[in-house]
Amino acid sequence: xxxxxxxxxxxxxxxxxxxxxxxxxxxxxxxxxxxxxxxxxxxxxxxxxxxxxxxxxxxxxxxxxxxxxxxxxxxxxxxxxxxxxxxxxxxxxxxxxxxxxxxxxxxxxxxxxxx
Amino acid sequence: xxxxxxxxxxxxxxxxxxxxxxxxxxxxxxxxxxxxxxxxxxxxxxxxxxxxxxxxxxxxxxxxxxxxxxxxxxxxxxxxxxxxxxxxxxxxxxxxxxxxxxxxxxxxxxxxxxxxxxxxxxxxxxxxxxxxxxxxxxxxxxxxxxxxxxxxxxxxxxxxxxxxxxxxxxxxxxxxxxxxxxxxxxxxxxxxxxxxxxxxxxxxxxxxxxxxxxxxxxxxxxxxxxxxxxxxxxxxxxxxxxxxxxxxxxxxxxxxxxxxxxxxxxxxxxxxxxxxxxxxxxxxxxxxxxxxxxxxxxxxxxxxxxxxxxxxxxxxxxx
Numbered sequence: 001x002x003x004x005x006x007x008x009x010x011x012x013x014x015x016x017x018x019x020x021x022x023x024x025x026x027x028x029x030x031x032x033x034x035x036x037x038x039x040x041x042x043x044x045x046x047x048x049x050x051x052x053x054x055x056x057x058x059x060x061x062x063x064x065x066x067x068x069x070x071x072x073x074x075x076x077x078x079x080x081x082x083x084x085x086x087x088x089x090x091x092x093x094x095x096x097x098x099x100x101x102x103x104x105x106x107x108x109x110x111x112x113x114x115x
Numbered sequence: 116x117x118x119x120x121x122x123x124x125x126x127x128x129x130x131x132x133x134x135x136x137x138x139x140x141x142x143x144x145x146x147x148x149x150x151x152x153x154x155x156x157x158x159x160x161x162x163x164x165x166x167x168x169x170x171x172x173x174x175x176x177x178x179x180x181x182x183x184x185x186x187x188x189x190x191x192x193x194x195x196x197x198x199x200x201x202x203x204x205x206x207x208x209x210x211x212x213x214x215x216x217x218x219x220x221x222x223x224x225x226x227x228x229x230x231x232x233x234x235x236x237x238x239x240x241x242x243x244x245x246x247x248x249x250x251x252x253x254x255x256x257x258x259x260x261x262x263x264x265x266x267x268x269x270x271x272x273x274x275x276x277x278x279x280x281x282x283x284x285x286x287x288x289x290x291x292x293x294x295x296x297x298x299x300x301x302x303x304x305x306x307x308x309x310x311x312x313x314x315x316x317x318x319x320x321x322x323x324x325x326x327x328x329x330x331x332x333x334x335x336x337x338x339x340x341x342x343x344x345x346x347x348x349x350x351x352x353x354x355x356x357x358x359x360x361x362x363x364x365x366x367x368x369x370x371x372x373x374x375x376x377x378x379x380x381x382x383x384x385x386x387x388x389x390x391x392x393x394x395x396x397x398x399x400x401x402x403x404x405x406x407x408x409x410x411x412x413x414x415x416x417x418x419x420x421x422x423x424x425x426x427x428x429x430x431x432x433x434x
Contacts, residue, residue, distance in 0.1 A: 082305045089299065 010059040017051030024048060033101040034091050038084055045080035049073065245395030245404035246325040254330070255407050256381070263378045266414055269421045270371055276425060282432035299348070306348035313341035317415070324411040325404045331411040335418025342423040351431060358423070360434040367420040370413040377406050377413075 020043065027040030053073050057066040092098060184190075219226040236253055244252035254262050317337035324330030346354040384391050396403030427434050 078305055078309060082302055085301055086299065 010055045013055030017048045021048035042084040251330045273424045280428045302348045310345045321415040325407045331414025335415035338419035339422025343426045370416040374413040
């Protein structure tokens, strides 16, 4: 019985992860503006991978393999948001059509006046 | 009538006949009018082109191009292109899938891949080379010559990039933001934690190459990635504190030369049937398997230097 509960929980986590990855892939191709697409891709990088890998950890139990999987989660959660941040920074710096697609706030949180 | 006569006179047949008959002096023909006419035509065309160029465009060039594309059947071409591409894809993938049916079953004994060479590697590999990871034994010892050449290819590639991209010392940097990348606080904070771990992991792969999957090439790639991350987040001045051009030269050339010496020793003993004086040690220990451990480390340094050199040369044109 316990085995079945564990299997069900793991399957639930993995299916959720697959759903998140599917939605992210859909958004990646559906959106037109680079920052929106980047948001979708970053969701896939973090949430979907977290769910799938924790499902695998539950499935594998407490051993050396699950420790390695945990390290993979840690590495990806450290690395991929930073990468997304840098890419978004670049996009904000160089994009000529930025103001058509999003509001730009000043440091106080107020909307910058449109030129 | 005279025109026809003239054409007749200048024709190849007539000239040939006269040559045969001994009339070496060819009839005088005025070739110039033809050229003059051509030159005049060209001149007129040039003038027309210049006029067109000087005139302000009446229509939007993009619109013009679009209309031209419509008129010349661009839409049909696109459609045909799509259909043909689809057909080609289906045909090629069908061919490949059809061929899969003729592949031998995975793991079956009577394939071309399972021959005496593979058996020898698996049965005698650990005994002869002292490695637990047979792949390392194969690439560094049985096929050491091949790996030796690959390492030289890496060296030559770096030299080629250097020839193309290296900046002279008195030249201005090409980029607007100078030589130093980085400066992003989030990246720097994260690199602070990640870089030591990456270096540690790279070294682990290097020195464990004969025991577990990994070895010189993969460990060197990890080390190089760590170096690139460090210099991308903290700048080249910070990197130059422990890895500048002098150290780079020493590490790169030194490791290649040492590797060459070791491989010459291998080849010499192997070709003459002499036993290597380096003990193989106990299989599974870190210090074991003779020269494979130092060779792994040297190859790793070579690969790491190559990766970092590519990054630095493309980023700022120097090391």
